[in-house]
Amino acid sequence: MLIAHLTDLHVRPFGKPANRVVETNLMVERAIRQVAGFALDAVIITGDLTENGLPEEYAELRRLLDGRLTCPIYAVPGNHDRREIFRTALGHWPGIGDHPDFIHYIADIGDLRLIMLDSVVPHAGHGELCARRLDFLERALADAAGRDVIIGLHHPPLLTGIAAMDAIPLRSPEPFLALLARHGRVRAVLSGHHHRVIMAQSGPTMLIAGPAIPGHQSELTFDPAAPAYFYLEPGGYFILRRDGAHLTATLATIGDFPGPYPFAVDADYPGRKKSDQEGPT
Ligand SMILES: [Fe+2]
Numbered sequence: 614m615l616i617a618h619l620t621d622l623h624v625r626p627f628g629k630p631a632n633r634v635v636e637t638n639l640m641v642e643r644a645i646r647q648v649a650g651f652a653l654d655a656v657i658i659t660g661d662l663t664e665n666g667l668p669e670e671y672a673e674l675r676r677l678l679d680g681r682l683t684c685p686i687y688a689v690p691g692n693h694d695r696r697e698i699f700r701t702a703l704g705h706w707p708g709i710g711d712h713p714d715f716i717h718y719i720a721d722i723g724d725l726r727l728i729m730l731d732s733v734v735p736h737a738g739h740g741e742l743c744a745r746r747l748d749f750l751e752r753a754l755a756d757a758a759g760r761d762v763i764i765g766l767h768h769p770p771l772l773t774g775i776a777a778m779d780a781i782p783l784r785s786p787e788p789f790l791a792l793l794a795r796h797g798r799v800r801a802v803l804s805g806h807h808h809r810v811i812m813a814q815s816g817p818t819m820l821i822a823g824p825a826i827p828g829h830q831s832e833l834t835f836d837p838a839a840p841a842y843f844y845l846e847p848g849g850y851f852i853l854r855r856d857g858a859h860l861t862a863t864l865a866t867i868g869d870f871p872g873p874y875p876f877a878v879d880a881d882y883p884g885r886k887k888s889d890q891e892g893p894t
């Protein structure tokens with residue numbers, strides 16, 4: 614089973630960059646062309662699909678994604694989206710219209726149960742899971758007892774040491790993490806928001822914050838007074854591969870890189886089989 618995890622697309626109206634310098638739409642187009650080359654079972658998108666949640670941005674997003682992939686797309690909003698416009702524009706995607714208030718839903722990818730959560734707080738950059746959303750999660754996990762689960766949401770339930778990101782976290786993640794621990798088979802929590810690959814662990818659960826697809830990654834600094842800056846690093850996404858109970862997450866980057874070159878080893882390579890080193894007799 615192969616799943617692509619995309620996040621933080623920040624699509625703008627046609628022809629306009631984000632933050633004045635980030636060609637988000639072009640990078641999303643390249644990412645989707647690349648992602649379409651894998652035999653995917655699903656694509657999961659964890660928020661900030663657009664930069665400002667404008668109808669014309671969702672129209673551009675639909676132009677870039679709809680009809681480009683043969684597998685289902687499971688998405689939730691981020692702090693740069695607007696829930697109601699998101700719901701209207703993307704209501705044809707699975708799960709989006711399942712709940713009248715929040716954009717949260719469950720889906721099955723083979724034997725894997727996917728739970729998508731809405732961590733958005735309108736008019737705020739941080740996220741939270743209120744009592745109603747935690748109740749939804751608790752029920753969804755109870756319904757998936759004994760099954761492997763993946764959760765997707767925008768705000769990562771982890772602190773990073775990057776001050777600008779830790780200022781807008783998923784607030785009060787403890788009850789969320791406690792529900793995961795009680796279930797015991799949540800294999801991964803997929804998120805974005807921090808615009809940098811960051812991983813942590815909570816019990817048996819891998820917590821992943823993916824890179825921003827367009828490549829505007831947060832400055833890596835642990836200075837507690839550092840303001841929010843980004844660098845244009847390679848954009849990317851994760852490919853999750855599930856083989857039995859084994860789940861791996863492999864980072865894929867988007868860009869023009871020389872290659873492919875064969876791993877042609879030298880005669881002196883110490884890992885050569887002894888018989889090869891001796892050569893034909
Ligand atoms: Fe973002």
Ligand SMILES: [Fe+2]
Nearest residue numbers: 661691692806
């Ligand atoms: Fe965000």
